[in-house]
Amino acid sequence: MDFDKYDSDNNSPYIGVHVKSKVINSLIKQKVSRNNKRLQKMNKIAKTNLYFFSEIDVDYISKKIKGVFYNTQTRKWTVADFPFPDVYYNRRGEKKDNKDVQTVRETFEKMGIAKINSNHFYNKWYSHQELDKNEELRPHLPKTILYKTESNLVNMFKDTSSLFLKSLRQNNGKGIMSVTKKTNCYEYKYFIERGLKEGTASTLEELIQIILSFYTDSEFIVQKQIDLLQYNHATLDLRCDVQRNGKGELECVSYAVRVSAKNSHITNTRTNPNIYPFETFFKEKLEFSDEEMLRLKNRLERLLFTIYEKLELNFGSYGEMGIDIGIDKEGRLWLFECNMKPGKNSLWACDEQTIDRAFLNPLEYAKFLTASSRQSERSN
Template sequence: MKGTAMDTKECFTIQVIHQPIHKREVLLHPSTIDRLEVDKKESIFILFGKTEGKVQLIASDSLDENTIGLNEALWKELRIPFPQLCLQVGWMKQSKQLRLGPILAVLTTVYKEGEAIFGNLTDYCKELALYCKKHCIFLYVFSLEDIGSDFINGYVNEHEQWVQKPLPFPDVVHNRIPTRSAENAQKSLLFFQRCRDESIPFFNDHFLNKWEVYEKLSPYEELKPYLPETVLLEDKATLEFLLAKHECLFLKPIHGSQGRKIFRVKKMNEWYELDYSTLNGEQRHQFSSYSSLVQNLKNRIQKRNFIIQQGLELLTYDGRPFDFRILCHRNDKGEWQVTSAVARVSEKEKFISNLARGGEQKKIDEVLARCMDVTKARQLLRFIYELSIETVTLLSREMDGLYGELGVDLALDQNMEPWILEVNSKPSKNMDLPSRPNTIRPSASTIVQYSLYLARFSHL
C-alpha cells in the first residue's frame, strides 16, 4: 500500500456508546459497513495502535456515516484515552483489520519539573500535537522510563496541558532521544528491538558520527568536489602530513555536537597556532614546535576519537565567517525536500557559528546580499538546496535504519564554492522557530506527513 496524504474529510468520531451492546460489537452506519464489504456475521479485528480486539460490526441508523460506536469495556481494552476522539480510520480488507489512528509517538526525555516538560522540544511537540489534532491523528510523547510490558504511559496534549495516560504501543515512533549515551543504553536497545519485532517503524534511527557520514558520502563522485578532505586522527604523523598539505585544519570529535571540543590548527611561518572554544570564550595558543603543539592537543583530546578536516577560508558577513543549516525532511511520499534554511554567523573573533557557541542566526537572503547580486544569490541558493537533497538522499540510502529528518551544514569559500561540513540526524529545533504563536512550522508538519507514510494507513 502507498502512503496516503492527509485529508480532514477522512476523520471519524470514535465514541463510547451508552446503550446495551455486547463488548465485541462495534456500531457503524449501514452505508459505512457496505463500504467495507464485510459480511455482518463475519468477525473482524479493530486496532488502536498495536492494541487490538476481535469484534462484529453492527449496523445502526442512529449513528451518522462518520461515527463509530464502541462499548465502554472494549474502549478500555483498546486503551483509547478519551470517551470521544476524532481519528482517521483505515481498512485492511485482506486481513480484516479496522485501524483507528494512526498513532504517532515521540520518544525523548521527560522532565518532571518546570514548564518545559520535554526540554527544548516542548514547543516542537506542542506543534506536532496541534497539527495531528487538526488532521485526526493521535500523538503522544514518552520517555524510556514510561514503557511498560504492554502499554506506554505517554503524555497527551489536552486543553494546553500534557497529561499522562496508559496508551497502546504506537504505529510509528519518532526518535528524539537527546543524547548518545541514552540512545545506546540497554533500555533503548531493547525498545528498538521490540519495535523491529512488532513491525513498528521508528526514525531517526540513531545519532550519526562525523566519520561515518564522510565514509558513506565520499565514494560518490558527484559529492566528492564538495567534501573537505577528512581523515581519522590516528597519530601525530597524520596531523603533520595534513598540516604540510593545508595551512589550516579543524579537529572535531566524531560524536560531537553544538560546536563543542572543536580545535583549529594553523601552521604559521615560524610557529603553530591553536584555537578552541570553551565556556569562558575563545582560547588561542601559539607553539614554537610541532611536538609542543601535539602534546597540548593530546592533553585536551585525551582518548576521544577525532577527525581531521581540511580548513576552509569562508565567506564572511561583517568580517565574521558564516555557514548554512539546511533542514531536510521526507514528505508523505517518502521523498526528501528542503523545509527550512538559515544562515549562522559566528560571533566576532570566533570561528564556530553554532548558536550554542554564540553564533547569530540570520536569513540567507540577507547574508548573501552582502556577497553577490540577487541573480547570483538565487542561483547559488538553488544549487545549495539541490546539493543538500542529493546529500541526504544518498546518505539515507547508505545508512542502516530509517531517517526522515536530516540537517545539512554547508559553507561557501572565498571563491563562492559550496562545501558540505556535516550532516546531523537530531537537528536543533531552535533553528526554524515559528514567527507567530500557535503556528506550525514545516519541519513539524512534514514529520507527521512522513509518519503517516510509514504507518501505511489505507483509508476508508
C-alpha cells in the same frame, strides 16, 4: 488515565516522541519548549495521536507507555497510558553506552515499528568515507582523515595551515577544535561549558598533548578548514532543513544563514551566531540579484538531495535531516555535517509558514509510513 478516553483519533497513527526524562518532567510542570509547542500545534492539523515519553516510561511486559500528551479539554499537558507507537520519532540525545535507550530502539526494531529516522547518530568518519565514493559529492567534501598518529597532523599541515578536529559522534558544536599553524607556534580554540577556550602551543608535541587531553580516548577526524564566505569579518554557513513530506517526497524546507559570533571558529547556535533567513541575507546583506539567488538555491537543492539520498542508501530512510553547508569565496559549496536528529534553533529565524511546515512534515511523513505499512499488511 487512559488516553483513549480523551483526545484519541483511532484512525490516526500513534506517534511516540522519545525524549530525555528531564523533558518529560518539564512537560508535566507545564514548562514547554517552543519546539514542542509548535510540534503539538501541528499535531492538531495533522490529526495524529502524539505523545512524549522517555525510556524509563516503557513497560515491555504490558506493552504500554506512560507518556505525556496535551489534553485539549483541560488545556494541560497530562500523563496517560499509551500503546506502543505506530511510528517512533526519536528526539532523544544520548551517550552511546545508554543501554535503556538502546533497549527501546532494539525492541521497536524487532517489532517492526516504523520510525521517522533510521539511524540515531552521524558517524562523521564512516559517513565521509561513504559519501566520498560518490563522484558527484566528492568535490564538495573537505579533505578529511581519521587521526591515528602524529604524522597525520604533520601531513595535513603540509597542505594547509588551518585544520578542524571533530569527534566522530558529538554534535551541537561539541567536540570541535580549530588548530592553526603559525610561524613560531600553534593556536587552538574549542568550546567548553563555560565558553570559548583559546591557547597556543609552542611545539607540535605540546599541541598533540592538548588535543589528546581534549578528546581523551575518543576517536576524531582531522579536516582541512575551508576559506569560507564572510560578512563583516565573520564566517558564515547555512543550516538546511531537508525533510520528507506526507507523500514521502523530499523538500528543502528552510535555509538559514548563520554568521559566527566574534572570534568564534564555528557557527553552531550554542555559540550565539547571528541567524538570518536565506533570502533576506543574500538580498540585503550580500546584494545578490534575484537571478543569482535562484541559481544558488537550485545548486543547493541538487546537492542536498544527493547527500540525503546517498546517506539513505547506507543507513535507511529518513524523515528529516539538518545539513550544514559552507560556501567558499569562489562560490563553491562544501558539506560539513549532517544532523540526524536536528535541532531546530536556526529555523526560528524563518517566517511562520516555514516554521510550521518544518514541524508538520515529520507528522505527515509518519502518516505516510503508517499508510504504507497498512497497505503492505493488506497485500500480504
